[in-house]
Amino acid sequence: MALYRNGTFVTDAWSFPPDNAPLPAAGAVALTKARFLAERDALRDRTAPVGVVLVAGDTLDGLVDDLPNLALVAIRFPKYSDGRPYSLARLLRDRHGFAGEVRATGDVLRDQVALMLRAGFDALEVTHPGTIAALRQNNIVAVRHHYQPASAEASETRPGPRPWRRVSAALS
């Protein structure tokens, strides 16, 4: 497993304790939505960052008010052809102005990396060796001209008069 964030591989400071395991005393922890909601009040006393892990099928219902206090929302792709995490990421960024890390986990493959970044993911948890190699070698061939505004507005330019066009920088 390797964590790719903002164009480079980094070490992962987050831990993901199972629902039935006690929380570590210190350090950033990310919990399932159910556990987070159940232990929300106690978690407010924690000084270390707290995050939530969503799986496809989860909604943001019940979480929206907590988003300003969360440093991470990880969304799991059960398989790369399940597109629900893209909509969740976009809602987090565009609807709710979530500024923390939005991490793709699960079936994260090189051919979807560009789409994920445009949908608002800024971190990818990658296990697929070919994808890790391609990201390391900066060897991902992707389309950089886009016909629709998405959720990477800060990193994209707007060429010409048509307001829906965007251009992203090459993956690096």
Added chain:
Amino acid sequence: MYRYDEFDQTFVQERVAEFRDQVARRLSGELTEDQFKPLRLMNGVYLQLHAYMLRIAIPYGTLSSRQLRLLASIARDHDKGYGHFTTRQNLQFNWIALREVPDILDKLASVEMHAIQTSGNCIRNVTADHFAGAAADEVADPRPYAEILRQWSSLHPEFTFLPRKFKLAVTGAAHDRAAIQTHDIGLQVKRDETGALGFAVFVGGGQGRTPMVAKQIRDFLPEEDLLAYCEAVLRVYNLEGRRDNKYKARIKILVHETGEQAFAQAVEAEFAALKGKTLTLPADEVDRIGAYFASPAFASLPGRSDVLDRAVANDPDFARFASRNLHPHKATGYGIVTVSLKPVGTPPGDATAAQMDAVADIAAHYSFDEIRVSHEQNLVLPHVRLDDVPAVFAALRNAGLATPNAGLVTDIISCPGLDYCALATARSIPIAERLTERFADLDRQHDIGDLKIKISGCINACGHHHVGHIGILGLERRGEEFYQITLGGSGDEICTIGEIVGRGFSSGEIVDAVETVIDTYLGLRTSPQENFLAAYRRVGEAPFREALYAAAG
């Protein structure tokens, strides 16, 4: 016609480069066929029974002669010399080598074409009325909106992995030639009481194993909200659509299970949050796209053409052609010509490279360089001077393309069926061929009048049998093909799903059965002006069922 600018050209070339990289990884073995499959489907490459099939997008069915010539050259250089026009206004090549696909895509890009999203669980090629911009009954040309939707939906990062495929169609006329109510989203361009342009929005139509007529969830959507509203529909579908069962994954099932009102409310709530932001269409940008589709410079002509009238009077073959394949045009002195791809005894929608070249030449000469592909698998010359129609007829006849059967019993829609398709349960093209042979007599065809026969080789209904006046569905039972007949379907503005009339027929019986249905109609119609569908709607299925099954007991 729309023309690519530098941005559009770069986009398509980047997509070719991306796909070339994916093909290279497949050919090197880095990707297994299973891993490659969703990637190739995103770019229109299917693995069929015998070979790879490449489906090329023809956005809203509009082609220039240059583009059609290029398609002809691909047919010659990379296929067996012909191509197949589909019910979604696309073109399929059925005998393609995977390693050649990236080069074919490069050639397509050179004439502003591509194969993006012609398959896969994404937003497919946007279709439109094949008479758009020419029809006499049009409120506004739907193609600028179809082009805007094409752009917005191209490689949309949020909607590339939907629960299932998603099809949009746009019509600009109240008489619906684009079958919008059988689409996931159907848009009808209309004006409100102030004269402003907008859309009636239909959602959740579709065929397949659970045919449904779309529900109208908006009576009038202002033009500027087109993309925001479509994004809202797609987001609700992407999040809520079923992913547990491929056969229940289309939006029609979501609309059905959620309920029309609750679904509309969910869309409206999402739309309320998207409205007025980055997806709002500025009027000047809509106009700028619209300008690409401005009418050609029509000459000022009289409404009657002596040349045409003389040809009708003197040449019975031409008279027949003109009575079926010539349609009213919005400009006085012009007509719309249907080029039938349904001659007797050949697969519906097939055209040879030579025929494509011939149509390109005729269009360049007589139709302001424009060709349309209809969802009924014919070609259309949208802007022909009435004076020129006899010459166009002669040129089409030289190319074997002057069959005077538009809208008649032999103008059959058929999917490729078991001859090509890995999903099919029965053959469909041979049934279509035998029907055209049975009804080859033109006097008989013209006597029968308007009749849409549609044939699908499996329950997925690519041949649109549910909305055929006579629908034929090919199935398989214990190794034997058999064919179910549905009656009374229609894909136009009064959209209905055909009703199954009874037990199916064997391959040997089906042509006789269709003939029985047609003879029954001929016997009960009130006059030749009462066409098959009208007669069926008057009398119901009982007389047809009786005629089909009474003899058998």
